[in-house]
Amino acid sequence: MRKFFSNGWTYFFLLIGLAVVWLPLWYMLATSFKTQSAIFEVPPRLWPNPFTIQNYVDVLTTNHFDRYFFNSVKVAAGTVTLTLLVSSMLAYVFARVKFRGRDTLFSILLLGMMVPPVMLIIPQFIVASWLSLFNNHWGLILVYTTMNISMQTFLLRGVFELVPRDLEEAAFIDGADSWTVFLRIILPLSKPGLAVVIINSFLYSWEEFAWAQILIREESLRTLPIAIANYQGEHLTEWGHVFAATMIALIPVILIYLIFQRNFVQGIATTGLKG
Amino acid sequence: MRAQSKHQLTSQRFFHDVLPTIIFLLPGFGLFFLFMLGPMGYSLRMSFYNWNLANPEMSTWVGFDNYIKALNDPVFRHAVLNTLIYTIITVSVQMVLGLCVAVLLNQQIRGRAFFRVSYYFPVITSWVIVSVLFEYLFNGQVGLVNYVLKDVLHITTTNLRWFIDDRLFFVPMTLLAIWKGVGWTTIIYLAGLQAIPAELYEAATVDGANGWQRFRFITLPLLRTTLVYLLIVLVIGGLNAYVSFFLITNGGNPLDRTHSILTWMYKVTFLKRDFGYGAAISYWLTLFVFLISLLQLKLLQKTADY
Numbered sequence: 001m002r003k004f005f006s007n008g009w010t011y012f013f014l015l016i017g018l019a020v021v022w023l024p025l026w027y028m029l030a031t032s033f034k035t036q037s038a039i040f041e042v043p044p045r046l047w048p049n050p051f052t053i054q055n056y057v058d059v060l061t062t063n064h065f066d067r068y069f070f071n072s073v074k075v076a077a078g079t080v081t082l083t084l085l086v087s088s089m090l091a092y093v094f095a096r097v098k099f100r101g102r103d104t105l106f107s108i109l110l111l112g113m114m115v116p117p118v119m120l121i122i123p124q125f126i127v128a129s130w131l132s133l134f135n136n137h138w139g140l141i142l143v144y145t146t147m148n149i150s151m152q153t154f155l156l157r158g159v160f161e162l163v164p165r166d167l168e169e170a171a172f173i174d175g176a177d178s179w180t181v182f183l184r185i186i187l188p189l190s191k192p193g194l195a196v197v198i199i200n201s202f203l204y205s206w207e208e209f210a211w212a213q214i215l216i217r218e219e220s221l222r223t224l225p226i227a228i229a230n231y232q233g234e235h236l237t238e239w240g241h242v243f244a245a246t247m248i249a250l251i252p253v254i255l256i257y258l259i260f261q262r263n264f265v266q267g268i269a270t271t272g273l274k275g
Numbered sequence: 276m277r278a279q280s281k282h283q284l285t286s287q288r289f290f291h292d293v294l295p296t297i298i299f300l301l302p303g304f305g306l307f308f309l310f311m312l313g314p315m316g317y318s319l320r321m322s323f324y325n326w327n328l329a330n331p332e333m334s335t336w337v338g339f340d341n342y343i344k345a346l347n348d349p350v351f352r353h354a355v356l357n358t359l360i361y362t363i364i365t366v367s368v369q370m371v372l373g374l375c376v377a378v379l380l381n382q383q384i385r386g387r388a389f390f391r392v393s394y395y396f397p398v399i400t401s402w403v404i405v406s407v408l409f410e411y412l413f414n415g416q417v418g419l420v421n422y423v424l425k426d427v428l429h430i431t432t433t434n435l436r437w438f439i440d441d442r443l444f445f446v447p448m449t450l451l452a453i454w455k456g457v458g459w460t461t462i463i464y465l466a467g468l469q470a471i472p473a474e475l476y477e478a479a480t481v482d483g484a485n486g487w488q489r490f491r492f493i494t495l496p497l498l499r500t501t502l503v504y505l506l507i508v509l510v511i512g513g514l515n516a517y518v519s520f521f522l523i524t525n526g527g528n529p530l531d532r533t534h535s536i537l538t539w540m541y542k543v544t545f546l547k548r549d550f551g552y553g554a555a556i557s558y559w560l561t562l563f564v565f566l567i568s569l570l571q572l573k574l575l576q577k578t579a580d581y
Contacts, residue, residue, distance in 0.1 A: 010384055018393055021396060021458075022393065024408055024454065031411070040417055087303065090299065099296065105300075116511075119560060120311065120314045120318070122318060126314075142310060203399065225401060225403040243408075246407060250404065
């Protein structure tokens with residue numbers, strides 16, 4: 001029906017693509033289990049021999065990646081919670097409450113989707129310094145939330161508009177206030193949409209580099225992306241260590257990806273959020 | 276809230292409708308003004324000054340000088356050229372390759388979900404990780420790419436130094452962006468492809484259209500919105516290239532030949548401490564992005580007429 005190629009050619013092309021995608025990832029994983037001397041071996045091996053977990057032990061014990069991991073978890077948890085709360089409240093108003101100037105307000109909010117994040121770094125840095133947020137995880141959480149607000153509110157407004165109105169109208173007649181309707185009706189009926197928001201804001205926070213690099217100068221407060229980048233810069237040839245750190249940073253992302261795989265693809269396809 | 280709007284009691288109306296609305300809007304717009312709109316305005320102001328970071332009141336007004344300075348700055352011009360070349364290569368390859376993969380995956384074949392999950396995988400690895408990975412793969416001494424080119428294929432006799440040369444560095448930079456990005460492009464295409472009614476293909480097949488004809492006369496025209504959307508988002512993403520350039524070459528000290536627009540902005544601002552000039556560079560970029568967004572609206576309107 002929707003065939004453009006025969007099965008043979010289809011698999012041929014798809015498998016080539018698969019090799020191109022997996023080879024670099026596999027090589028990274030393999031290197032993380034190699035000894036330092038094996039990394040300089042010619043020809044390079046695709047299978048680590050001898051196999052060692054020493055890189056992981058070093059990275060976690062002597063290089064403080066456990067601390068950076070914890071910092072990242074903390075910042076991601078804050079960002080996800082705050083983004084979820086703030087965006088869903090905004091989206092509720094834009095989906096359900098009618099007032100003058102609402103559409104203008106919404107357009108202003110959508111401006112945030114057009115602005116290149118790196119462009120804001122200079123003035124955001126100045127604002128953060130005013131608020132004494134330099135070297136402070138709250139500076140990361142608040143800015144990450146802000147950078148997510150526009151897109152996630154846009155997404156949730158669409159989701160909330162699909163919730164049938166009869167339910168809330170019945171609740172209002174029974175004397176419920178907007179807060180109750182929001183918490184008891186709108187949110188529980190929008191779980192798949194909320195999952196997409198969780199994924200998006202988690203990934204943003206977990207991977208963000210540019211802002212964290214500016215704001216966090218104190219070594220013990222680093223999040224994983226800055227820790228990896230700096231580690232690679234400082235330990236130029238210790239690729240085994242670098243990739244062990246990288247794999248540690250990837251584990252939560254892979255887990256979330258595999259668990260929410262369906263929501264992932266839906267979320268990407270409906271919002272078009274750039275990964 | 277709707278049910279209550281018929282009431283005329285103003286105080287009740289205030290506590291029931293207006294106040295909750297304000298409370299719902301306040302945290303979001305508070306953050307938005309503090310960290311988005313405020314900074315945008317502040318940055319615009321800075322771009323017209325020779326900005327003094329320690330004493331902002333001591334800054335001197337220079338009008339459009341910072342903007343003109345950018346146009347006459349050879350490093351900025353080279354950074355623009357680099358960014359444009361990078362954008363053209365990465366966008367065109369991702370558009371074509373993503374469509375090919377999507378068409379292949381849109382067929383009824385076994386293992387579709389597996390392929391889709393696999394192809395999307397590089398997208399969820401971060402820019403930092405992909406940059407580090409490609410720095411390793413293209414490393415001068417221990418890189419896999421040099422090994423293959425020199426010892427397996429014998430194309431070169433020496434190890435190529437991919438990140439030093441201001442032309443050669445495009446190879447790893449664009450490849451990493453394409454490798455990371457194609458999965459995303461594919462998913463967007465797939466969403467577009469699945470919206471095309473199957474009956475169209477069936478009818479065309481009955482009329483004797485072959486695979487290419489079906490692709491050319493059904494798939495492509497009906498994908499127009501998707502194509503325009505992808506083009507714009509990818510171009511904007513390309514123009515904003517930052518992390519990979521920053522981590523891999525960082526402009527290439529000391530010659531500054533391998534900057535992207537944003538790595539040069541970073542260097543001007545945070546290393547040379549010329550905040551006004553840095554702000555002007557970011558506004559040049561924003562203007563560019565804004566014009567492209569307008570173009571998107573125009574093209575989409577055309578699609579609607581179509």
